[in-house]
Amino acid sequence: MRFLLVEDNGELAEAVSNRLALDGHAVDHAGSLAEAEHCLAATSYDLILLDVMLPDGDGRDFLARSRAHLETPVIVLTARARVTDRVGALDQGADDYITKPFDFSELEARVRAVLRRRGGSARNEIPLGEALFDPMSGTLRAGGESVTLRNRETRLLEVFARHPGQTFSKGQLLDRLFSFDAEVTENAIEVYVGRLRRRIGPLGLRIETVRGLGYRLETAPA
Amino acid sequence: MRFLLVEDNGELAEAVSNRLALDGHAVDHAGSLAEAEHCLAATSYDLILLDVMLPDGDGRDFLARSRAHLETPVIVLTARARVTDRVGALDQGADDYITKPFDFSELEARVRAVLRRRGGSARNEIPLGEALFDPMSGTLRAGGESVTLRNRETRLLEVFARHPGQTFSKGQLLDRLFSFDAEVTENAIEVYVGRLRRRIGPLGLRIETVRGLGYRLETAPA
DNA sequence: ACAAAGCTGACACGGGCCTGACACGTCTCG
DNA sequence: CGAGACGTGTCAGGCCCGTGTCAGCTTTGT
Numbered sequence: 001m002r003f004l005l006v007e008d009n010g011e012l013a014e015a016v017s018n019r020l021a022l023d024g025h026a027v028d029h030a031g032s033l034a035e036a037e038h039c040l041a042a043t044s045y046d047l048i049l050l051d052v053m054l055p056d057g058d059g060r061d062f063l064a065r066s067r068a069h070l071e072t073p074v075i076v077l078t079a080r081a082r083v084t085d086r087v088g089a090l091d092q093g094a095d096d097y098i099t100k101p102f103d104f105s106e107l108e109a110r111v112r113a114v115l116r117r118r119g120g121s122a123r124n125e126i127p128l129g130e131a132l133f134d135p136m137s138g139t140l141r142a143g144g145e146s147v148t149l150r151n152r153e154t155r156l157l158e159v160f161a162r163h164p165g166q167t168f169s170k171g172q173l174l175d176r177l178f179s180f181d182a183e184v185t186e187n188a189i190e191v192y193v194g195r196l197r198r199r200i201g202p203l204g205l206r207i208e209t210v211r212g213l214g215y216r217l218e219t220a221p222a
Numbered sequence: 223m224r225f226l227l228v229e230d231n232g233e234l235a236e237a238v239s240n241r242l243a244l245d246g247h248a249v250d251h252a253g254s255l256a257e258a259e260h261c262l263a264a265t266s267y268d269l270i271l272l273d274v275m276l277p278d279g280d281g282r283d284f285l286a287r288s289r290a291h292l293e294t295p296v297i298v299l300t301a302r303a304r305v306t307d308r309v310g311a312l313d314q315g316a317d318d319y320i321t322k323p324f325d326f327s328e329l330e331a332r333v334r335a336v337l338r339r340r341g342g343s344a345r346n347e348i349p350l351g352e353a354l355f356d357p358m359s360g361t362l363r364a365g366g367e368s369v370t371l372r373n374r375e376t377r378l379l380e381v382f383a384r385h386p387g388q389t390f391s392k393g394q395l396l397d398r399l400f401s402f403d404a405e406v407t408e409n410a411i412e413v414y415v416g417r418l419r420r421r422i423g424p425l426g427l428r429i430e431t432v433r434g435l436g437y438r439l440e441t442a443p444a
Numbered sequence: 445a446c447a448a449a450g451c452t453g454a455c456a457c458g459g460g461c462c463t464g465a466c467a468c469g470t471c472t473c474g
Numbered sequence: 475c476g477a478g479a480c481g482t483g484t485c486a487g488g489c490c491c492g493t494g495t496c497a498g499c500t501t502t503g504t
Contacts, residue, residue: 137389137435150492151434187450188494194451211449211502372481409461410483416462433460433491 003027006036007051019104048074105155126161129219142203160217169214225249228258229273270296327377348383351441353425364425382439391436
């Protein structure tokens with residue numbers, strides 16, 4: 001998928017680009033509305049991430065102008081959390097909004113949600129061994145059993161579920177779960193792996209420890 | 223279903239279109255009576271939403287003229303809440319009226335009501351577990367018990383009832399329940415969920431809190 | 445055996461959620 | 475027209491849950 005990121009904060013833009021690139025998306029970066037227009041004229045995108053505060057105007061005005069002749073879904077990035085801002089954005093054609101500062105996992109989740117909504121498929125549950133995992137609601141079902149995970153646990157399991165068999169280091173998991181300026185210890189990962197293990201164990205899922213390297217999700221019994 | 227919206231306020235028209243599109247309707251927009259005539263000549267519609275204040279005349283006159291040779295149901299949008307206005311509209315052939323500013327949920331409800339009335343089907347009650355919910359009258363019956371909900375509570379329950387099992391965030395509920403320019407706190411949703419819980423609890427219905435995500439209606443006991 | 449790496453029970457904190465109370469506007473009667 | 479009833483949205487305070495850290499323990503590799 002090809003995204004256009006319209007954001008004047010270079011550092012944040014860099015971080016978002018890198019993150020979305022990890023999921024296999026190509027991200028073009030525009031620092032202003034003028035640049036954005038230029039990019040949109042040059043090629044077509046699957047998704048636009050649009051900041052509202054830009055050096056040469058308000059992103060929402062741009063959105064209102066472009067919406068008529070623009071099919072591409074748009075997610076608005078806003079620093080303000082006021083209701084009027086949000087409603088205004090949605091009315092002017094945004095598909096979703098997210099308030100800064102946001103965690104990367106949050107951004108990824110919304111990107112997927114918007115793409116899926118546009119794509120038309122109702123919901124996507126990921127098969128995990130005998131179980132079915134719904135990363136949107138954070139539920140895991142197997143047989144008659146059903147478990148509801150907490151937010152962070154859901155994001156953690158999602159990383160493993162979307163990259164079957166892959167081993168992730170604690171550093172990688174940390175980068176994927178938290179926003180780029182969050183100061184969190186690697187120990188937190190250990191804690192969450194532990195909590196997640198306790199939850200998904202009864203459903204036949206295991207997280208293997210690869211000493212010195214990281215963790216790996218095992219769907220089949222050893 | 224294909225609707226014709228006759229409304230000269232572009233922003234409002236856009237918002238209404240988007241909202242009704244979410245329910246799977248196609249909405250054509252006319253900014254004046256002349257445009258409306260043109261659209262009506264070109265194709266046929268299942269419902270007309272008609273503003274009364276238009277740049278080239280009064281919508282009610284238009285309605286009176288057209289009624290004779292127009293089968294299509296009409297909902298009149300009026301800014302004035304005076305009783306005489308309403309009565310006048312209904313006399314001249316409107317199927318319903320709604321006063322601006324209106325909430326989207328209200329509009330949706332009236333649209334459904336008019337379509338159903340025209341369609342001939344008597345009333346549609348939604349089964350909710352052991353209970354029957356009538357979103358028009360806002361009554362909920364189960365066994366011998368019967369509860370009458372207030373307006374907002376009815377709209378809220380309706381959202382859940384029409385999307386079984388789905389989880390709605392407070393933001394989503396806010397967008398669905400209130401008009402696009404209303405400045406309402408998300409706390410209002412919490413309050414209404416609380417009030418609704420107290421009402422429907424005795425009838426065996428529960429609203430689950432999904433912390434950090436939103437709310438979900440549970441029809442079966444845990 | 446002894447570091448280093450990983451695990452986990454306990455805890456403090458922050459924020460999301462809930463609720464009683466209130467203020468405001470509207471409608472309905474007398 | 476005035477008084478009361480009702481529906482609605484806000485606010486403040488309190489509760490409770492998710493979260494991240496720490497300290498001490500266990501496991502693993504050499």
